[in-house]
Amino acid sequence: MSSSCAGRARDAPTGMTTLLVIAKEPLPGRVKTRLSPPFSAVEAARLAEAALADTLRTVCSLPAARRAVVLDGAPGPWLPPDVEVVEQCAGGLDERLAAAFGACTGPTLLIGMDTPQVTTTDLAPALSTTAWNDCDAWFGPAEDGGFWALGLAEPDPRLLRGVPMSVPETGAVQRRRLVDAGLTVRDLPRLRDVDVAVDAAHVAALAPHGRFAAELARLTRAVAR
Structure with missing residues (x-):
């Protein structure tokens, strides 16, 4: 793991x-x-691990110059061998996202761990050979008003610092920040984050063959007993 911020x-x-x-x-x-x-809490952590594992599996199947998890904590058995680990910086989520982009050079796409249903089709537009032709940014809106993906042709931490996070207007404010900076923004599909149990059931139904769906089904049976 890198000893530096990101x-x-x-x-x-x-x-x-x-x-x-x-x-x-x-x-x-x-x-x-x-x-x-x-x-x-233990079961929720198992669901989180399954969501992260599914997300990383999709990431590993896509073309990229580099794949890394920007991690708060230590890596575990869920980490694929070809994915790097870099530390998150301290501070609010806007600062941590800004630092992750600030550590990169060239086109960079960042996604979260809360959308295990994400597919290669969802991400492919931002990773194709023409992804950055006449495009400065990619934005993936989330159903709760946030965003699940953000891509920048030229990473600039200032585009994220100060954006209010984890509120219903987060996505709108972040996208407006990009547009106001003069960037040409293209949108990825709208996805649903896993926050509460209803979200988990919805997302599992969209990706029934993933590890997240299997873990949810196992835990749901246990709760029912």
Whole structure:
């Protein structure tokens, strides 16, 4: 793991994109706390780990100059061998996202760990050989008003610092920040984050063959007993 704030990214080859996943170590009481109830803190952490594993599996199947998880915590068995780990900086989420982009050079796409249903089709437009032709930014809106993906042709931390996070207007404010900076923005599909149990059931139905869906089904059966 890099000992620096977010690790200085290697320069990406021309036409290639750095792919980042921002995540927390899936420890009980630190992740997915809004899943309790009906799930215990331990069960919520298991769901978080499954969501992260599914997300990283999709990331590993996509073309990228570099793949890294920007992690708050320590890596575990969920980490694929070809994905780097870099530390998150301290501070609010806007500062941590800004630092992740600030450590990169060239086109960079960052996604979260809360959308395990994400597919290669969802992400492909921002990773194609023509992804950055006449485009400065990619934006993936979330159903709760936030965003699940953000891509920048030229990473600039100032585009994220000060954006209010985890509020219903987060996505609108972030997208407006990009537009007001004169960037040409293209949109990725709108996805649903896993925050509460209803979200988990909805997302699992969209990706029934993933690890997240399997873990949710197992835990749901246990709760029912």
